[in-house]
Amino acid sequence: MGKDVIVACDFPSKEATLAFLDRFTGRKPFVKIGMELFYAEGPDIVREIKARGHRIFLDLKLHDIPNTVKSAMAVLSRLDVDICNVHAAGTTAMMKAALEGLTRPDGTRPLLIAVTQLTSTDQQAMESDLLIREPMGKVVMHYALTARNSGLDGVVCSPLEAEAVHRTCGKQFMTVTPGIRFADGELGDQKRVMTPAKAKEAGSDYIVVGRPITRSDDPESAYMRCVDEFIG
Ligand code: C5P
Numbered sequence: 001m002g003k004d005v006i007v008a009c010d011f012p013s014k015e016a017t018l019a020f021l022d023r024f025t026g027r028k029p030f031v032k033i034g035m036e037l038f039y040a041e042g043p044d045i046v047r048e049i050k051a052r053g054h055r056i057f058l059d060l061k062l063h064d065i066p067n068t069v070k071s072a073m074a075v076l077s078r079l080d081v082d083i084c085n086v087h088a089a090g091t092t093a094m095m096k097a098a099l100e101g102l103t104r105p106d107g108t109r110p111l112l113i114a115v116t117q118l119t120s121t122d123q124q125a126m127e128s129d130l131l132i133r134e135p136m137g138k139v140v141m142h143y144a145l146t147a148r149n150s151g152l153d154g155v156v157c158s159p160l161e162a163e164a165v166h167r168t169c170g171k172q173f174m175t176v177t178p179g180i181r182f183a184d185g186e187l188g189d190q191k192r193v194m195t196p197a198k199a200k201e202a203g204s205d206y207i208v209v210g211r212p213i214t215r216s217d218d219p220e221s222a223y224m225r226c227v228d229e230f231i232g
Helices: 014-021 035-041 044-051 066-078 088-102 123-130 136-149 159-169 196-202 219-230
Strands: 004-008 030-034 056-062 083-087 111-115 154-156 174-177 206-209
Touching (some): 035 056, 044 056, 066 083, 083 088, 088 136, 123 136, 136 159, 159 174, 159 196
Parallel strands (some): 004 030, 111 154
């Protein structure tokens, strides 16, 4: 598994996304497509970006009964995405069903990772809304371990948790980490952040970077700065 920078294409339309990707003249970035773009444009946006030579992390965070997730994953695997994801809260049965659905007749499949607790959920919300009374760190590690034991390839987590996830689940278990900012950049709504260089030290396998690249006057230079810091 190679280390790489994934660019979060949080755009509302195909036009805006392709105009952004057209600005990359060298390396073709690994792209994350989220709910907004996918729901606006449908599966064709995945096919189109894939045809342009990008790898794709389809960030739809599935969470439903196992049978429904299995069927949905079978559809996504035919789209030839490289990484997709589910909520670990869907349970072991759902994660195993997701893997089954993703696996193609020839035995190949996209990588599958799990969301542990969303970074927008804090300790208080977890206790009052979800009735989970354990400390957040313990909950995240438990969900990561459940994902690993279900056969998944990794988790989405904060770069601050990457080391602990590797310690708990093994070095091969992927950590895909958003919440990345340059040392001299704006935080936006992210609270717990790391620079690409620090995320590398912390052992992140993939960093997900949105606004520091998408809102930059020169996206390709901002992307290359991430690549230089993270991959070297
Ligand atoms: O613009 P920014 O770099 O903050 O974008 C980060 C991307 O990673 C966004 O697409 C956001 O939805 C996603 N993400 C996140 N935190 C999580 C999971 C996903 O920031 N825990």
